[in-house]
Amino acid sequence: MKLYCFGESGNAYKAALTMELSNVKWEPMFVDFFKGEARSEAYKKINPMGEVPTLVTNDEETLTQSGAIQQYIIDKTGKLGGASENKYEVLRWVLWDNHKMSSQAGLLRFLSNFLPEEKRPKEAMNFLNGRLQIAYKVLDDALSSSDWLVGDSISVADISCCGYLFYEEPFGFNRKEWDNINSWLTRISQQPKWKHPYDLMKRAYTKP
DSSP states (O other): OEEEEOTTOHHHHHHHHHHHHTTOOOEEEEOOGGGTGGGSHHHHTTOTTOOSOEEEOTTOOEEESHHHHHHHHHHHHOOSSOOGGGHHHHHHHHHHIIIIIHHHHHHHHHHHHSSOGGGOOHHHHHHHHHHHHHHHHHHHHHTSSOSSSSTTSOOHHHHHHTTTTTOOSOSSOOGGGOHHHHHHHHHHHTSTTOOOHHHHSOOOOOOO
């Protein structure tokens, strides 16, 4: 399978890490995001939304959005979906992350690191950071009494929620400030075949 991606994309990382931990054979297809490739007419023929990740399966089926790709891997491999009775709880966390955390973290990280400083909207960034601190608190509290977000093993709930949290670029998150999240990220990184996003996918950003 081919995953259209680039290293700085936390959403692409969710898909890539799900496949990696499921022992799925896949190939990263680099998208030069910062040079506008995702918005090119050629790429939009692959993904009309002009986004990454995009997965092209062995059956030539095209899937977009990280949550849909994760569910496809679950359905194909039977891995990382949690116990059958917990599937909606896993879905709840994936949807929560996409709406409450990753969307805010991805935007704030972009504004903080990949946009020229003079173009950074400070008020919007402060607002996003405030929203993220609330999300981090929700996540940290959920992990206060359990090693994993759902059930007794890692699932795509965990992989979705950690999607942006292994990046070192500043965006209002310091894992050392969140004891439960910090321990959880360590557990994830101890999984067989875990890799940092920049070890799974080529980086696209080059400092001017």
